[in-house]
Amino acid sequence: MSINIKLEKPSLYALSLNELRDYLSSQGLAKFAADQVYQWMYKIQERDLSKWSNISKKIREDFENNFDLSLPTVIWNGLSKDGTRKFLVKMRDGQTVETVAIPAKDRLTLCISSQVGCAIGCTFCHTGTMGLKRNLLADEIVGQFMAVSHWLKDNTEDGTRLSNIVFMGQGEPLHNYDNVRSATIIFMEDKGLGLSQRKITLSTSGLVPQIEKMWDFPPVNIAISLHAAHNDIRTELMPINKAYDLERLFNAIKKVPLKAYRRITYEYILIADLNDRQEDIDGLTDLLEKSKSKINIIPYNDFPDSKFKRPSNSKIIWFQEELLKRGFVCTTRTTKGQDILAACGQLKSEYDKLNLWDQSKSKAFEMQFPQ
Numbered sequence: 001m002s003i004n005i006k007l008e009k010p011s012l013y014a015l016s017l018n019e020l021r022d023y024l025s026s027q028g029l030a031k032f033a034a035d036q037v038y039q040w041m042y043k044i045q046e047r048d049l050s051k052w053s054n055i056s057k058k059i060r061e062d063f064e065n066n067f068d069l070s071l072p073t074v075i076w077n078g079l080s081k082d083g084t085r086k087f088l089v090k091m092r093d094g095q096t097v098e099t100v101a102i103p104a105k106d107r108l109t110l111c112i113s114s115q116v117g118c119a120i121g122c123t124f125c126h127t128g129t130m131g132l133k134r135n136l137l138a139d140e141i142v143g144q145f146m147a148v149s150h151w152l153k154d155n156t157e158d159g160t161r162l163s164n165i166v167f168m169g170q171g172e173p174l175h176n177y178d179n180v181r182s183a184t185i186i187f188m189e190d191k192g193l194g195l196s197q198r199k200i201t202l203s204t205s206g207l208v209p210q211i212e213k214m215w216d217f218p219p220v221n222i223a224i225s226l227h228a229a230h231n232d233i234r235t236e237l238m239p240i241n242k243a244y245d246l247e248r249l250f251n252a253i254k255k256v257p258l259k260a261y262r263r264i265t266y267e268y269i270l271i272a273d274l275n276d277r278q279e280d281i282d283g284l285t286d287l288l289e290k291s292k293s294k295i296n297i298i299p300y301n302d303f304p305d306s307k308f309k310r311p312s313n314s315k316i317i318w319f320q321e322e323l324l325k326r327g328f329v330c331t332t333r334t335t336k337g338q339d340i341l342a343a344c345g346q347l348k349s350e351y352d353k354l355n356l357w358d359q360s361k362s363k364a365f366e367m368q369f370p371q
């Protein structure tokens with residue numbers, strides 16, 4: 001089974017600035033126009049090519065003939081009481097993913113999906129119950145950002161713009177390494193969206209072979225879904241730990257070039273009576289290097305039929321304070337969007353609700369972990 005789709009025409013949103021320059025040059029068209037095209041697409045965000053006033057008619061016609069200029073479509077959105085807005089975004093083959101805009105005081109972060117579903121199968125995660133349908137292409141990853149940007153432009157009065165990206169939606173981004181890497185290069189292009197390395201965070205469940213090759217990934221913030229300091233508990237939560245246990249994971253992490261990000265963030269879903277004990281604090285203290293780590297506690301979010309429970313508020317506070325006392329940088333993530341199932345680990349495509357998906361015709365991709 002293929003986990004990639006084939007397109008009749010390539011998408012213009014799949015091209016980095018250099019690739020666009022090369023394309024124009026190969027067609028005998030003005031190479032320098034690539035910078036202006038990027039401005040129209042990403043800075044001005046104008047989709048109507050007839051308004052690209054400083055771009056020659058020849059180039060616009062070439063794009064219309066040779067590229068798919070469409071973006072994914074927002075087919076549903078839901079607003080949480082806390083301002084978090086979840087979008088259901090449809091790709092050209094009808095597959096949908098969820099993407100979530102999370103407001104904070106000084107930023108608006110888009111939590112982006114990298115795959116339709118996910119093969120990793122973490123037992124606490126709603127997305128993990130879907131299995132993997134397919135990888136998203138680079139233009140579909142960029143397209144989520146652009147589709148939501150256009151939605152905001154059309155539906156908000158103050159010209160609200162997205163400022164940050166976290167790869168924490170559906171999917172394991174490093175399982176779709178090449179497309180996520182290409183999309184990240186496009187996100188960071190100064191002539192376009194110009195998101196700086198500190199404004200993009202990639203979160204991984206711990207795919208060791210891909211972590212080991214991250215030397216060629218643009219320098220963004222890295223978050224590791226750790227969730228346990230002991231192998232038996234981590235394996236219970238994340239089957240990937242059977243293939244890449246904590247020892248292998250931390251050997252790989254040591255090789256990650258810490259450029260922009262001086263610290264790696266360790267995500268830790270706190271679950272009642274499972275990983276919220278004194279011995280878990282001791283385990284984290286042994287495992288993590290304080291000067292290079294930040295622990296982000298995520299109190300578990302229940303979803304329908306979930307088998308785990310959220311700890312009490314006093315337990316959450318105790319856990320964080322114990323880590324702070326030991327000298328760790330440690331935060332507890334405020335739960336956002338819980339009332340619309342947009343919180344971490346709760347994303348699952350709403351096909352059933354919208355009656356768009358015939359489950360009997362789909363077969364989830366089962367992941368084989370290379371050693």
Ligand code: SF4
Pocket residue numbers: 118119120121122125126127128129169170171172205345
């Ligand atoms: S937590 Fe992330 S890696 Fe694990 S199943 Fe869910 S989407 Fe996949």
